[in-house]
Amino acid sequence: MAEPILGKDGKFYDLTLDPDADVNTLSFIAKPSDNPPKQPTINQEASNDTTAVHGLLERSMMQSIHSKAFNDTAGDTHRKTFDGFGLPEPLLRALSLLNFRWPSRIQSRTIPVLLGNPPRNLLGQSQSGTGKTAAFVIAMLTRIDVTENSTQGLVLAPTRELARQIMGVIQGLGQYMDVKTQFAIPAMYDRGKRFEAHIVVGAPGTTLDCVRRGTLDLGRLRMLVIDEADNMLDLQGLGEQCIRIKSTIRHSPQILLWSATFPQRIVEFSKRYAPDCLTMTLEHHELTVTGIKQMYMDCVDAEAKFGVLVQLYHVLTIGSSIIFVHQRHDATRIAERMALEGHKISVLHSALENGGVARDKVIDDFRSGRTKVLITTNVLARGIDVSTVSMVVNYDLPMDKDRNIDFPTYLHRIGRTGRFGRIGVSISFVHDKTSWAQLMEVSEHFGVTISKVPTDDIEVGLHFAHCNIFKVKANFTGMIGS
Numbered sequence: 001m002a003e004p005i006l007g008k009d010g011k012f013y014d015l016t017l018d019p020d021a022d023v024n025t026l027s028f029i030a031k032p033s034d035n036p037p038k039q040p041t042i043n044q045e046a047s048n049d050t051t052a053v054h055g056l057l058e059r060s061m062m063q064s065i066h067s068k069a070f071n072d073t074a075g076d077t078h079r080k081t082f083d084g085f086g087l088p089e090p091l092l093r094a095l096s097l098l099n100f101r102w103p104s105r106i107q108s109r110t111i112p113v114l115l116g117n118p119p120r121n122l123l124g125q126s127q128s129g130t131g132k133t134a135a136f137v138i139a140m141l142t143r144i145d146v147t148e149n150s151t152q153g154l155v156l157a158p159t160r161e162l163a164r165q166i167m168g169v170i171q172g173l174g175q176y177m178d179v180k181t182q183f184a185i186p187a188m189y190d191r192g193k194r195f196e197a198h199i200v201v202g203a204p205g206t207t208l209d210c211v212r213r214g215t216l217d218l219g220r221l222r223m224l225v226i227d228e229a230d231n232m233l234d235l236q237g238l239g240e241q242c243i244r245i246k247s248t249i250r251h252s253p254q255i256l257l258w259s260a261t262f263p264q265r266i267v268e269f270s271k272r273y274a275p276d277c278l279t280m281t282l283e284h285h286e287l288t289v290t291g292i293k294q295m296y297m298d299c300v301d302a303e304a305k306f307g308v309l310v311q312l313y314h315v316l317t318i319g320s321s322i323i324f325v326h327q328r329h330d331a332t333r334i335a336e337r338m339a340l341e342g343h344k345i346s347v348l349h350s351a352l353e354n355g356g357v358a359r360d361k362v363i364d365d366f367r368s369g370r371t372k373v374l375i376t377t378n379v380l381a382r383g384i385d386v387s388t389v390s391m392v393v394n395y396d397l398p399m400d401k402d403r404n405i406d407f408p409t410y411l412h413r414i415g416r417t418g419r420f421g422r423i424g425v426s427i428s429f430v431h432d433k434t435s436w437a438q439l440m441e442v443s444e445h446f447g448v449t450i451s452k453v454p455t456d457d458i459e460v461g462l463h464f465a466h467c468n469i470f471k472v473k474a475n476f477t478g479m480i481g482s
């Protein structure tokens with residue numbers, strides 16, 4: 001059961017999912033709580049502020065949604081606040097400053113386990129946007145000794161954007177500690193210089209290069225984290241690099257592998273990479289985030305997808321949106337055509353000129369809201385956390401190398417919206433029998449309904465898509481304290 005939440009009237013309510021609601025609509029029933037907390041979780045002034053109440057509702061919604069979605073082999077040690085974990089005071093201060101009041105379920109379950117002695121390896125899985133990054137960053141910051149001048153924490157991530165984002169979390173949570181951090185990603189480190197940081201965040205290739213050159217010494221490493229581990233250990237190149245990095249370490253640091261998806265074949269390999277690891281995994285049907293309303297649009301043919309995107313543009317800019325395509329040149333071409341229609345879309349893919357600098361600018365502009373619609377490839381499918389993203393468009397469905405639908409990537413892509421209990425919409429374009437059948441496979445695979453936005457009357461369809469979202473919010477506002 002989720003934490004009781006405070007209504008506008010100052011009373012506490014328990015929220016449960018409404019079993020009679022349409023499956024496509026998130027609807028909750030609020031009952032006066034039988035077990036209200038002794039201390040109000042927000043003060044009275046804040047409780048009258050609808051933003052604060054919405055924040056609580058969203059958090060509570062996330063907890064309701066995820067409360068059952070966990071297959072935990074490590075015991076059920078649910079903690080109410082971060083205070084109970086025995087974290088260092090500077091870290092608690094940073095959590096408070098960042099307004100991290102309650103740990104998410106994955107955080108509650110993993111942080112105590114990760115801080116136990118002797119250190120245990122872990123394979124941790126939870127739905128997209130549920131706070132896995134903070135879970136491992138909190139554990140890493142607690143484990144390192146800042147009085148010791150050595151690299152004690154290493155985080156490996158598959159993309160530059162994700163590495164930069166993780167570094168932001170480390171620096172945010174470590175802001176009251178004397179922790180030194182450094183990147184091992186292209187154009188973000190000095191090739192000939194020795195690393196002196198306590199924590200290094202790197203791309204596998206660059207990190208391996210630094211270790212081989214002797215500039216990065218992992219001899220005192222305490223914790224190795226592989227984020228998006230199923231992707232990292234699966235891809236030929238990255239997988240091999242991760243293995244090589246580990247093989248250069250003579251001792252046994254604590255190894256943590258994280259992802260929202262862990263296909264079975266990767267689980268087996270992962271367990272060899274992180275021996276005797278505790279596993280916290282999800283079942284198939286638990287993988288989707290209920291706050292993301294999944295929809296599709298039926299386009300007459302492949303070319304018609306562009307026209308539909310043009311009509312969709314004004315909805316894409318209500319919040320922020322990410323459009324996914326299969327190929328880099330399609331991203332560029334679509335953005336250019338949209339510009340001719342008078343619509344601004346920024347492009348991010350791995351072949352952008354000027355390498356990292358251009359990519360950094362695109363993602364930073366998008367994060368800050370200076371740009372609102374971004375077209376990209378799978379390079380941004382995983383991990384990227386921009387809370388304002390309210391819509392994800394699968395212009396092309398994600399395919400694996402055998403041209404079959406790529407289920408994990410579908411899940412990661414749509415997970416760029418609906419972060420940490422927020423609500424979002426994903427729209428997948430289908431344009432022929434094959435793409436239709438593939439989307440049905442997705443629906444069956446994850447056990448979700450993907451409903452149709454009519455393209456014959458697109459305005460009605462979009463209204464429907466967005467109204468459903470607003471309806472959820474309206475339901476909340478109406479229920480609480482009414």
Ligand SMILES: Nc1ncnc2c1ncn2[C@@H]1O[C@H](COP(=O)(O)OP(=O)(O)OP(=O)(O)O)[C@@H](O)[C@H]1O
Pocket residue numbers: 099100101102103104107126127128129130131132133134259260382383384385387415419420
């Ligand atoms: N305890 C917390 N309280 C409030 N916000 C939190 C808390 N933990 C994490 N968040 C926020 O939730 C968002 C999602 O977190 P994060 O990016 O770590 O999710 P994730 O599980 O790693 O997702 P993905 O699987 O997509 O990589 C971030 O904006 C983060 O700041």
